[in-house]
Amino acid sequence: MMNYIWVGLVVIAVIAGGVTGTMEDVLNNIFSFAEEAVSICIGLIGIMAFFCGIMKVMEKAGICNLIARALAPLMTRLFPEVPRDHPAMSAMVLWMAANMLGIGNAATPFGLKAMQELQTLNPTRDIATNAQCMMLAIGTTSVTLLPVTVLGLRAAVQTEGAAEIIFPVIIATTCSTVVGVFFTWLLGKTRRWKWENVIEREIAAGTLALNENYLGDSPIVLPEGYVCKAE
Amino acid sequence: MFTTVMEALSTWAIPIVVAVVCFAAIIKKVPVYTAFTEGAKDGFATAVMIIPYLTAMLCAIGMFRASGAMDWLCRVMDPLTSLIGCPSEILPQAIMRSFSGGASEGMLADLLSQYGTQSQIGRIASVAQGSTETTFYIIAVYMGSVGVSNARQSVAAGLLGDLASLLASVFIVNIMWFA
Numbered sequence: 001m002m003n004y005i006w007v008g009l010v011v012i013a014v015i016a017g018g019v020t021g022t023m024e025d026v027l028n029n030i031f032s033f034a035e036e037a038v039s040i041c042i043g044l045i046g047i048m049a050f051f052c053g054i055m056k057v058m059e060k061a062g063i064c065n066l067i068a069r070a071l072a073p074l075m076t077r078l079f080p081e082v083p084r085d086h087p088a089m090s091a092m093v094l095w096m097a098a099n100m101l102g103i104g105n106a107a108t109p110f111g112l113k114a115m116q117e118l119q120t121l122n123p124t125r126d127i128a129t130n131a132q133c134m135m136l137a138i139g140t141t142s143v144t145l146l147p148v149t150v151l152g153l154r155a156a157v158q159t160e161g162a163a164e165i166i167f168p169v170i171i172a173t174t175c176s177t178v179v180g181v182f183f184t185w186l187l188g189k190t191r192r193w194k195w196e197n198v199i200e201r202e203i204a205a206g207t208l209a210l211n212e213n214y215l216g217d218s219p220i221v222l223p224e225g226y227v228c229k230a231e
Numbered sequence: 232m233f234t235t236v237m238e239a240l241s242t243w244a245i246p247i248v249v250a251v252v253c254f255a256a257i258i259k260k261v262p263v264y265t266a267f268t269e270g271a272k273d274g275f276a277t278a279v280m281i282i283p284y285l286t287a288m289l290c291a292i293g294m295f296r297a298s299g300a301m302d303w304l305c306r307v308m309d310p311l312t313s314l315i316g317c318p319s320e321i322l323p324q325a326i327m328r329s330f331s332g333g334a335s336e337g338m339l340a341d342l343l344s345q346y347g348t349q350s351q352i353g354r355i356a357s358v359a360q361g362s363t364e365t366t367f368y369i370i371a372v373y374m375g376s377v378g379v380s381n382a383r384q385s386v387a388a389g390l391l392g393d394l395a396s397l398l399a400s401v402f403i404v405n406i407m408w409f410a
Binding site: 005013025030032040041044045048053054055058059062063108115119122126133136141144149151154158163165171172173180190 | 237238240241242244245248249252253255256259261263266267268269270271272273274275277278279281282285286287288289290291292293294295296297298299300303327330334336337339340341343344347348349353354357358359360361362363364365366369370372373374376377378379380381382383384385387388389391392393394395396398399400403404407
C-alpha cells in the first residue's frame with residue numbers, strides 16, 4: 001500500500017515537473033526537504049524525551065490504575081457481553097488509560113492481552129465479536145489527552161503556540177470516539193454485519209471455524225452433519 | 232471568550248499535569264528522577280526512529296509540491312472541501328491519516344513548515360492528526376494478534392470516526408481562531 005503511494009507521488013512529481021518545466025524546483029526540493037526532515041526530528045528529540053520521561057513517571061506512580069477505576073462503570077455499558085469481573089475488562093481499562101495518557105508502548109501489551117482475553121469469549125475462530133469490534137472502535141478513534149507527537153512536531157517547527165491545540169484535540173477526539181462507538185453499535189445491527197447473520201452465512205457457506213479454546217457459556221450449535229472447516 | 236478559555240486551558244494543561252504527576256509520584260515513593268530519565272531514553276529512541284519515515288515522506292511530498300501536482304490536486308478537491316470550510320491543502324494528510332501514522336506525520340510536518348503552525352491549515356491539520364488513530368494499522372495489529380480475519384463493521388466504523396475527527400477539527404479551529 002505505502003509502496004504504491006510513495007512511488008505514485010515521486011513518479012507523478014517527475015512527470016508533472018517535466019511537463020510544466022519545474023524540474024529544477026523538484027530537484028531542489030529533494031535536498032531541502034531531506035534536510036528539513038532531519039532538522040524537524042532533531043527538534044523533536046528533546047520534546048519527546050521530556051514527555052516520555054513524564055509518561056514513565058505517570059506509569060510508575062500508578063496513575064493508569066486511577067483512570068482505570070474511574071472508567072469501570074462505563075465499561076459494563078460498552079461491553080454488555082463481557083462479564084464484569086472478566087480479566088478482559090481489567091486489561092481493556094488499563095489499555096484505554098495508557099492510550100489516554102499517550103503511553104503508546106505501554107498501551108500495546110495491555111491491548112494485546114485484552115484482545116486475547118476477548119478471544120476466549122469468541123465462539124468462532126476468525127469472526128470478530130461485538131466486544132472486539134467495540135474495543136477497536138475506541139482504539140481506532142483514539143482517546144488521547146496529550147497528543148505528544150503532534151505537540152513535538154509543532155514545537156520543532158515553532159515553539160510559540162505549540163500547545164494551543166491540546167483542548168481542541170480533546171474535543172475533536174471525543175467527537176470521533178463517540179461517532180466510532182455509535183456506528184460500531186449501529187452497523188452491528190445491520191443485516192450485513194449483525195453477529196447472528198454473519199454466523200448464519202458462514203454456516204451456509206460451510207466456512208465457519210469454531211474456537212476450540214472458547215470459555216464462554218453460549219457456544220454455537222452447529223446443524224446436524226455439519227463438517228467444520230479444518231485449519 | 233471561548234477562544235480565551237480554550238487557549239488558557241491548553242496553556243495550563245501541561246504544567247499542571249507535570250506538577251501533579253511528579254507530586255503524586257513522590258508521595259508514592261517513586262524514584263521520580265530515575266523514572267524520568269529512563270522514560271526520556273525511550274523518547275530519544277522514538278524521535279530517532281521516525282527520521283527515515285519522515286524523510287521518505289517529506290522528500291516525496293516536496294517533489295510533488297514543487298512539480299505543481301499538489302496545486303493541481305488541491306484545485307480539484309477545493310469544491311468538495313470548501314463545503315465544510317476546510318482548506319483543500321489538508322485533504323491529502325487527512326486521507327493518509329487512516330492508513331499510515333508515519334506518512335501522515337510527515338505530511339503534517341510539511342504543512343506546518345510550509346504554512347506555519349498558527350495558520351488555519353497548520354492548526355486544523357494538527358488537531359486532525361492528534362484526535363484519531365491509524366485505523367487500518369490498529370485493526371490489523373489487534374485483530375491479527377488473535378487470528379481474527381473478519382473484522383465485521385470495524386473498518387467502516389473506524390473510518391467514520393476519522394471523518395468525524397476531521398469535521399470536528401475544522402469546526403473547532405474555525406470557531407476558535409477563524410470565525
